[in-house]
Amino acid sequence: MAENRDSLTVTRRDFMAGAVAAAAVSGAASASGSPVSLQTTGARMIELPPLPYGESDLAPHISQETISFHYGKHHKAYVDNTNRMVAGSELAGASLEDIVKASAGKPDKKGLFNNSAQVWNHTFYWKSLSPKGGGQPTGKLLSMVQSDFGDFAKLKEELAKAAVTQFGSGWAWLVLEGGKLKVEQTPNAETPLTNPAKKPLLTIDVWEHAYYVDYRNRRPDYVSAVLDKLINWEFAATNLG
Ligand SMILES: [Fe+2]
Numbered sequence: 261m262a263e264n265r266d267s268l269t270v271t272r273r274d275f276m277a278g279a280v281a282a283a284a285v286s287g288a289a290s291a292s293g294s295p296v297s298l299q300t301t302g303a304r305m306i307e308l309p310p311l312p313y314g315e316s317d318l319a320p321h322i323s324q325e326t327i328s329f330h331y332g333k334h335h336k337a338y339v340d341n342t343n344r345m346v347a348g349s350e351l352a353g354a355s356l357e358d359i360v361k362a363s364a365g366k367p368d369k370k371g372l373f374n375n376s377a378q379v380w381n382h383t384f385y386w387k388s389l390s391p392k393g394g395g396q397p398t399g400k401l402l403s404m405v406q407s408d409f410g411d412f413a414k415l416k417e418e419l420a421k422a423a424v425t426q427f428g429s430g431w432a433w434l435v436l437e438g439g440k441l442k443v444e445q446t447p448n449a450e451t452p453l454t455n456p457a458k459k460p461l462l463t464i465d466v467w468e469h470a471y472y473v474d475y476r477n478r479r480p481d482y483v484s485a486v487l488d489k490l491i492n493w494e495f496a497a498t499n500l501g
Contacts, residue, residue: 304353306346306376308339309383317391321485326473334469335382341375356380357453364454377449381431381463388462390492397493401500408441416487418443419464423483429467432483434496435460461496 311331316324342359346352351359351372359376363369396412397405409415415434423432426445433444435452436459444452452458464486471482 304355306339306342306356306359306379308336309386311386313391318389318490321474321489322389322471322482323474326471329473330465330469331382331386335379338375338378338382342372342379345372345375360451361454374449377451377453380453381449381451382465384460385431385463385465387495388464388492389486389490390495391490393490393492394488395493397497399497401493401497404441404500415441415443420480420483420487423464423466423486424480426466432464432466433460434462436500459499461499462491462493464491 311327315327315331318327342356346354346359351362354362356376356379360373360380363373363376366373396402402412405412405415409418419432419434422443422445426432426447428447430445430447430450433446433452435442435444437457441461444458446452452460464483466479466483471479475482
């Protein structure tokens, strides 16, 4: 899909360039014979976390083919790009969250922000879904939904609206801000993680690569399936604390 061309066109040459850069860093360090720091060795790499379920476990609502590409190609490419971009820099060895926050809003780090934020957003998205999802929240989260939205149906409507109306690629979110639940949408790789006042609770990926194989251009049908069958309210409740 064209909207993710940057990550899809990570070529063997790009991967090899990253490997060569990493080898050059470690090679220089070992050749010097001097002690090396974690930053120069890049010992702490950003990793592609395992999916919290099997690739086919969200079917028929999201197919194994979609997950295979979305996780195995797109998400992995964001991880590989992030590692390649931080290798040898002052951010080598930093946590993913720190990389996202350090690159946010910096024009000279736009590529790094886009890739690292997409790593974080996707890891959060996988956890926002569950083969046993759907239904509605309970306990404290449900009480807050009722006080902040009126009822659960209204929250669902707001989330669906945010997901469907996000123009182009992006994300729909449930966040906690100022003690209240809010529904938001962000474009491209933008994420509430970079706003200290906001605590992300769950997200829905509305990039075309999230649904085009299964739903073609019918984003509303994908969003409905996610909200009816897959959304993980237990994850949102855990994030709420
Ligand atoms: Fe995605």
